[in-house]
Structure formats: structure tokens, C-alpha cells
Amino acid sequence: MNMGKSHHANCLSPKLQESLNFIQAHAGEKNFGPLLEKLLESRIELHPILFGASGRLKDFIYLDLALDSAVKTSIEKSFTVLSNAHLQELMSLVSLMLENLCLSTVNNEDLIYITKDWYRACDSYKPHDQQWSLHTKAVLDRIQLTLADKAQYYLKMMQPSAEYLGKLLRVESWAVVNFTEELIRAGSGATLSILVNRLNPIIRNIANLGSWQVISPVEVCGFIDCVNKLIDVQSKVFNRPTIIISNKVTGEEEIPDGVVGVLTSDMPDVLSHVSIRARNNKVCFASCFDQNILQDLQLKKGMKISVRPTPSGLAYSEVKSVCSFYPQKASFSPKGVMLKKKTFSGRFAISAQEFSSEMVGAKSNNIEYLRGRVPSWIKVPISVALPFGAFEASISAEVNKDLAKKVSFFNGLVNGGDIAKLQMIQDAILEMKAPFQLMSELKYKMRSSKLCWPGDEGEERWNQAWQAIKKVWASKWNERAYVSCRKAKLKHDDLCMAVLVQEVVNADYAFVSHTRNPISGNPSEIYTEIVKGLGETLVGAYPGRAMSFITKKSALQSPNIISYPSKPVGMFIKKSLIFRSDSNGEDLEGYAGAGLYDSVTINKMEKVVLDYSFDPLIWDKSYQRSIFQRIAEAGKIVEHIFGSAQDIEGVVKDGEIYIVQTRPQI
Incomplete structure (x- = not known):
């Protein structure tokens, strides 16, 4: 066995041997700080050996597992002492646990960057400083996100095998169901999660953050319903005013019809698409960072509550009478919003100078209106567009006549209530061939506007561009957009899609x-x-x-x-083109269509x-x-x-x- 000159005959370096001797001599001592440091030093020293060829690799793996377990056990034993620990002591333990988890994790790039950021937070510590605490809170949030992501990864990787073997071996169902969860709880990540949960309220208090991040401050009244993911119910129509408690909100969903409030433990951005639509539709939308509050709300499932914004966040209470401040009906759609169907001008491509409300949507018109009106230090990208009607003209072309019949057939089924056929419409559109006139006109307009024509880089590059254009057109029939149109009582068939072309x-x-x-x-x-x-x-x-x-x-x-x-x-x-959706169903008075349709890069x-x-x-x-x-x-x-x-x-x-x-x- 050849482990290199720096190791003794037993393959352990002098530094590792010294650390292991220290651990043996001081195991069980109340002053756990030096012990933890030596446990971590041992793992760091052992780490390169685990990736070397050795006949005793199994022994080293078991040694590493034992050291990892000892780190976890030592910290968990100290939890009673830590209840009165200073902030910096808790932060130091988080540092040790982060390093320990880095050593236990494959594909640990995210954890390494978190650890670097955490050490900078520790080094820049300023007592009672709000900006420091806001930054530290962000690092804690990222730790929680990463731990949740790792847990999901292990669940997907291990649980199917556990269920397969459990069935063959006739293991009791409760043990099979909890198998991966118990493995996760036995790991270092679970201990780190406990430390983060202890730190979070302390940091939030220094940062003057309450229990809520209110994204759309609206007073509402409704019946509580609980879901895991908001996206799972986005096409559902609730027949009474409903306040949804959702574990996951990605930011892309459409808020279901009949929902007056969404409260979540997730952290959607204030300017994400779902946040904008919540404010536009006067839906109360907020993130809650207090698990006790969320659990209390979940226990009220089926009950009617009122929710109102306060200076510190949100307040809620049970109600037995009809809420006087909110109409009790299933749909709260904007009224008087109409789409004006556009006609094809006969041109498949137009330059920015030809943009008008009859040719393209507000996205194209607004960006062109800025050009020449903003100071030179504000840059505006060059644009051309495929105008309204270009899609309809393209699918009606001789080369696409069979697809046109297919789209028309499926569209009839969708209008009849079968929204599962939306995907079939999108798939059919992606099979379209480009009419020669479209390709010719788009090439001319792009070159004359000093935009790179993708065909100059070869036929495959043009094929990629054409595929991107079709994806934008097809997004008219994505489920989120269709549900939003239906909820707003817009006639989906009157929706027209232009495509704005810009350099990324x-x-x-x-x-x-x-x-x-x-x-x-x-x-x-x-x-x-x-x-x-x-x-x-x-x-x-x-x-x-x-x-x-x-x-x-x-x-x-x-x-x-x-x-x-x-x-x-x-x-x-890399340098690329983007094809942006630009429909006549966005930015209407009383209706925000932001983010409903796709923009696609080559x-x-x-x-x-x-x-x-x-x-x-x-x-x-x-x-x-x-x-x-x-x-x-x-x-x-x-x-x-x-x-x-x-x-x-x-x-x-x-x-x-x-x-x-x-x-x-x-």
C-alpha cells in the first residue's frame, strides 16, 4: 500500500494521528470547542486519502463517518448550553457545521460558496447593525434553501429503492415511508438546520424584520385551504372566497379564480410575476417566517378568517359573520377588460420605425418610444418584430395546412373545456415550417437594422431561431396564460402574438x-x-x-x-438573440399580463x-x-x-x- 511519503506505515499523517489522539483523550469533556475543531481538522486531513487508491479505503470511509457523527453528536449535546450562548458563539458553530457538511457532500460548490460568504459575515460582525444583520439573514436563507434542496435530492435518489426493497422484504409500511427522512435527520444537515433555526429569530430581531414579508397588502376575508404547491391548483376555480396556505410559490403561477389571499413560507420576490398579478387583482399575498403562525393557520383549515395589513406585517382572526369589506363570490375578475383582435398587415417582419399599436404590442412600442428620448448613458437595444398576424399567416400557409387543421381541432376542444389539449396545440405549433416570405422579410429587416441575421452562421442557427419564434407563438396556449385569460373573461381567440427580436x-x-x-x-x-x-x-x-x-x-x-x-x-x-412575446393581452387597464407568455433565447x-x-x-x-x-x-x-x-x-x-x-x- 503506497500512500505517499508524508504518511506513516498505517497511512495516517502525523497531523491526523495527533488530532485523533486528542479526540480520544478529550471525548466527553464539557468544553466542546477544542474537540470540535480537532474533529474537523481530522476530517480535513483525511479527505485527500478518501480519493486515493488504497486497500484500506473502507476503513478510512468508516473513520470519516465516525468523525462526522462525532461532530454532530458533540454539537447536539451542547444544545442545552447554547440556549444562553452569545450570537458569535452560535455563528462559530454554524461555521464548523458548514465546513463539516462540505466534507460530507458531493457536488458541494453551493455549500463552499455559502461557507465563504458566512465567514465574511462573521468577520464583518457589527453588534446591533441592521445592514450586517440583513446580509447575514440572506446567508441563513441560502443555507435553508440548500438544505431543503439536498433533502429533496436524497428523497428522489433513495426513496424509490427503499420502497422497492421494502416491498420485497415485507418491511412494515411506516418504516419504508420514513426511511429516507430518517437518514436525512441522522446527517449533519439536520443539526445545521437546528442551529440556523436558533439563529434566525435573533438575526431577524436585529434587522427589525417581523414575522411577515407583505407583498400585496390587501384586507381580505375567506376560508382557509392548504396546498403544498400553488401551481398544483392554478387552474382550479374556488366557489367561495379562499385564502390559500401554500408551502411552495415559485413566482410563475397564476393565482386561482376565487382566491383572495395567498400566504406562504416560501420567499417569492416582490417583483416576480405572481407578485405583480396579486397586487393587480387585489389579492393579499405575503411570506410568513414564523412556523408557529403557519402551523396555527394550517390548523384553521376550512375556517373563515379575516386578514388585514398592519404596520408590522399581517394580523388575522376568525370570523363568524359575513365579511362586510369583501364581496362573497367566487370570481373577482376585472370588469370591462376587452381584447381588440388584430389583423395581419401583409408584412411578416417590420423595423422599429414601423412599430405601431396595430402592428405590435406595448412591449415593442414602449421600448421604441424611449429611443432618442433618454440620455445617451441609458442604452436601449436595437429591435425588429414579427407583427400581429404573422403567426396566423404562417400556419395558414400551404406548407402548414395540415397543422392548421390540427390546431383548429384541438382549439375547439380547449374552448369546450378540455384544457389538457393545450399541450397538443403547443406541440403542433412547434412542427411548423417557416414560409419563405417570412424568412426573407425577417432577414432583410434584421440586416438593415444592424442585427445579426442567424442564417449567416449556418442553416442550423436559423433553425434554432425559428424554433425560438415558434415557442413564443405557442406560449399563447400555455396553461397559466389560458387560465388567466379565462379568469379575466378575455376572449382567448382574440389574443394575438407579435414577437419582439432583440440582441441579448x-x-x-x-x-x-x-x-x-x-x-x-x-x-x-x-x-x-x-x-x-x-x-x-x-x-x-x-x-x-x-x-x-x-x-x-x-x-x-x-x-x-x-x-x-x-x-x-x-x-x-453568450452573445445571442432573444425573441420576446408581445401580445395584445398585456398591460391592459385593470389587467396585468406580465410574465404569462414566453420569451426565448437562441x-x-x-x-x-x-x-x-x-x-x-x-x-x-x-x-x-x-x-x-x-x-x-x-x-x-x-x-x-x-x-x-x-x-x-x-x-x-x-x-x-x-x-x-x-x-x-x-
């Missing part, structure tokens, strides 16, 4: 700004959320919170940070695990102030140009501000 800015950061504070309604404040990479992780179904700040329009140079980022991943992309976005420990937007206060001031200033300028509050999407690249779309804030 390979962003360092992406942001969404509302120029009227969406939480308080204060018109003198701009509320912004910002993430690393592209904006998909902000507006879409990605866990964790964005960094957010509020800026007074009278003091643009003094942004107030109200949350730090906890999103584990960012989305990045290149696939790359998911990158994020390291915040040296992110200048967090740690370089001068850079942070400069970027935040310019984002807020851009928002103020755009609002002035349109003369009303705006919902703005933009990106930051090399310190430059780009506005990629804007719509009226509803």
Missing part, C-alpha cells in the same frame, strides 16, 4: 424597478430588485430572494437596502452557482452606490417620459445601464 445583453446584473413603491404605494419612492446575471432568476421560478433597495426620488444618491441576495444560481448567456442560458463573497455590488460600497443611483435615476427619467409610474426591466453590463422593456405599473 450578456448582463453582469439584471434589475426590475417600480417607480411607485409597490408595497407602500408611495409615489415618491422607487423600489428595485437586482440579481446577478439575467433577469430570469428574478421574474421567474427560481428560489431565493433578490437584492432590493428603495430610493427616494428626492435623494437618488442615498438608496436604502432592504434585503441582500440569497439566490443560489444566476443565469448567464442559445441556452447557463445556470451558474453564485459566489457572493467578493461580489462588488455587496462589498464595494462606492460601486454599489454608483450603480443603484444610476438605476434609480434611469427609472425617474423613464417615468417622466411616459408621464406615469413604470414597471422597468433592465440590465447592468460593465457599469452601463440598459433598459430592455418598460410598461405602465399596474
Whole structure:
């Protein structure tokens, strides 16, 4: 057995042997700090050996498992002492448990970055400092997200085998059902979770955070129903005013018809699509961080309660009489919203100078209206579009006539109530062939607008672009959008889909700004959320919170940070084109269609695990102030140009501000 010169004959380095001797001599002592450090040192020293070729590998694996178990046991024994521990002592134990979990986990990149960020939080500790506590809270949130993600991974990986073997071996069903859960509880992650739960209320108290994050502050009354995922019931119609308690809210869902409130333990962004739609539809929407409150609400399933916003969050109480402040009916859809069906102009592609309300939607028209009206330091991407009617003309073309019949048939079934056929319509659209006239006109308009024509990079590149265009068209029939139209009593057949074509800015950061504070309604404040990479992780179904700040329009140079980022991943992309949905069913008065339809890039976005420990937007206060001031200033300028509050999407690249779309804030 050859383990290298640095090891004794028994394959243990002198440092590892010394640590193991210390552990043997001090096991069981009340002063557990030095013991924990030696246990961790032993695992670190042992780690390279586990990846080396050795006839005694099994022995080393068992030794590592024993050391891991000893770390867990030592900390759990100290829990009674820790009830009166200082904050820094608890933070130190979290540091040790994070390192220990890194050593126990394969594919641990996320845990390594969390550990780096946690050490920076420990090193920058400032007693009773709100900004420090907000950042520390974000790291704790990311730890919880990662632990939950790992638990789900183990459940999917191990539980099917447990159930298969359990059935063959006739193991009692309760043991089989709990098998993976008990394995997870026996691991270091469970101990870390207990420590985080002890720290959370302390940090929240320093940060002056209550038990609630109120996203849509509306007073409502309804009957409680409990679901695991909001998306599972998005197409359901509730026949009485309902307040849903949901474990999971991704940010992409449509709030079901008849629902007046959604309360969740999840952390959707304030400017995610579901949050915007909740505010527009006057649905109470809030995250709750107190498990005792959530459990109390879940125990009230079937009961009628009233929920009202308060200065510290939300208050709720049982009611026995009819709620006087909310109409008791199943549907609370906006009234008087109508779609005006668009006709095909005969052109398959148009330049930005040809944009009009009869040709394209508000997304295209608004971004073109900005060009030439904003100062030169605010960048606006070049655009062309496939106008209204281009889809209908394309599917009616001779090359697609069989698909047109198929889509028409399935659409009739959908209109008859069979929404399961929506997917078949989408699948059929993805089989369409491009009419020659469409390809020819789009090529000319893109080249004359100085946009790269994908066909110049080969036939396959054009095929990718055509597939992206079809995905945008097909998104008219996604379930979320269809349910939203039905709920708003819009005629789905009158919905027309233009496609806005732009070059993707390979962003360092992406942001969404509302120029009227969406939480308080204060018109003198701009509320912004910002993430690393592209904006998909902000507006879409990605866990964790964005960094957010509020800026007074009278003091643009003094942004107030109200949350730090906890999103584990960012989305990045190489130079590419994006095909944005631009329907006539978005941004209508009284109806927000934001995020219902798809925007698709040619290149696939790359998911990158994020390291915040040296992110200048967090740690370089001068850079942070400069970027935040310019984002807020851009928002103020755009609002002035349109003369009303705006919902703005933009990106930051090399310190430059780009506005990629804007719509009226509803």
C-alpha cells in the first residue's frame, strides 16, 4: 500500500494521528470547542486519502463517518448550553457545521460558496447593525434553501429503492415511508438546520424584520385551504372566497379564480410575476417566517378568517359573520377588460420605425418610444418584430395546412373545456415550417437594422431561431396564460402574438424597478430588485430572494437596502438573440399580463452557482452606490417620459445601464 511519503506505515499523517489522539483523550469533556475543531481538522486531513487508491479505503470511509457523527453528536449535546450562548458563539458553530457538511457532500460548490460568504459575515460582525444583520439573514436563507434542496435530492435518489426493497422484504409500511427522512435527520444537515433555526429569530430581531414579508397588502376575508404547491391548483376555480396556505410559490403561477389571499413560507420576490398579478387583482399575498403562525393557520383549515395589513406585517382572526369589506363570490375578475383582435398587415417582419399599436404590442412600442428620448448613458437595444398576424399567416400557409387543421381541432376542444389539449396545440405549433416570405422579410429587416441575421452562421442557427419564434407563438396556449385569460373573461381567440427580436445583453446584473413603491404605494419612492446575471432568476421560478433597495426620488444618491441576495444560481448567456412575446393581452387597464407568455433565447442560458463573497455590488460600497443611483435615476427619467409610474426591466453590463422593456405599473 503506497500512500505517499508524508504518511506513516498505517497511512495516517502525523497531523491526523495527533488530532485523533486528542479526540480520544478529550471525548466527553464539557468544553466542546477544542474537540470540535480537532474533529474537523481530522476530517480535513483525511479527505485527500478518501480519493486515493488504497486497500484500506473502507476503513478510512468508516473513520470519516465516525468523525462526522462525532461532530454532530458533540454539537447536539451542547444544545442545552447554547440556549444562553452569545450570537458569535452560535455563528462559530454554524461555521464548523458548514465546513463539516462540505466534507460530507458531493457536488458541494453551493455549500463552499455559502461557507465563504458566512465567514465574511462573521468577520464583518457589527453588534446591533441592521445592514450586517440583513446580509447575514440572506446567508441563513441560502443555507435553508440548500438544505431543503439536498433533502429533496436524497428523497428522489433513495426513496424509490427503499420502497422497492421494502416491498420485497415485507418491511412494515411506516418504516419504508420514513426511511429516507430518517437518514436525512441522522446527517449533519439536520443539526445545521437546528442551529440556523436558533439563529434566525435573533438575526431577524436585529434587522427589525417581523414575522411577515407583505407583498400585496390587501384586507381580505375567506376560508382557509392548504396546498403544498400553488401551481398544483392554478387552474382550479374556488366557489367561495379562499385564502390559500401554500408551502411552495415559485413566482410563475397564476393565482386561482376565487382566491383572495395567498400566504406562504416560501420567499417569492416582490417583483416576480405572481407578485405583480396579486397586487393587480387585489389579492393579499405575503411570506410568513414564523412556523408557529403557519402551523396555527394550517390548523384553521376550512375556517373563515379575516386578514388585514398592519404596520408590522399581517394580523388575522376568525370570523363568524359575513365579511362586510369583501364581496362573497367566487370570481373577482376585472370588469370591462376587452381584447381588440388584430389583423395581419401583409408584412411578416417590420423595423422599429414601423412599430405601431396595430402592428405590435406595448412591449415593442414602449421600448421604441424611449429611443432618442433618454440620455445617451441609458442604452436601449436595437429591435425588429414579427407583427400581429404573422403567426396566423404562417400556419395558414400551404406548407402548414395540415397543422392548421390540427390546431383548429384541438382549439375547439380547449374552448369546450378540455384544457389538457393545450399541450397538443403547443406541440403542433412547434412542427411548423417557416414560409419563405417570412424568412426573407425577417432577414432583410434584421440586416438593415444592424442585427445579426442567424442564417449567416449556418442553416442550423436559423433553425434554432425559428424554433425560438415558434415557442413564443405557442406560449399563447400555455396553461397559466389560458387560465388567466379565462379568469379575466378575455376572449382567448382574440389574443394575438407579435414577437419582439432583440440582441441579448450578456448582463453582469439584471434589475426590475417600480417607480411607485409597490408595497407602500408611495409615489415618491422607487423600489428595485437586482440579481446577478439575467433577469430570469428574478421574474421567474427560481428560489431565493433578490437584492432590493428603495430610493427616494428626492435623494437618488442615498438608496436604502432592504434585503441582500440569497439566490443560489444566476443565469448567464453568450452573445445571442432573444425573441420576446408581445401580445395584445398585456398591460391592459385593470389587467396585468406580465410574465404569462414566453420569451426565448437562441442559445441556452447557463445556470451558474453564485459566489457572493467578493461580489462588488455587496462589498464595494462606492460601486454599489454608483450603480443603484444610476438605476434609480434611469427609472425617474423613464417615468417622466411616459408621464406615469413604470414597471422597468433592465440590465447592468460593465457599469452601463440598459433598459430592455418598460410598461405602465399596474
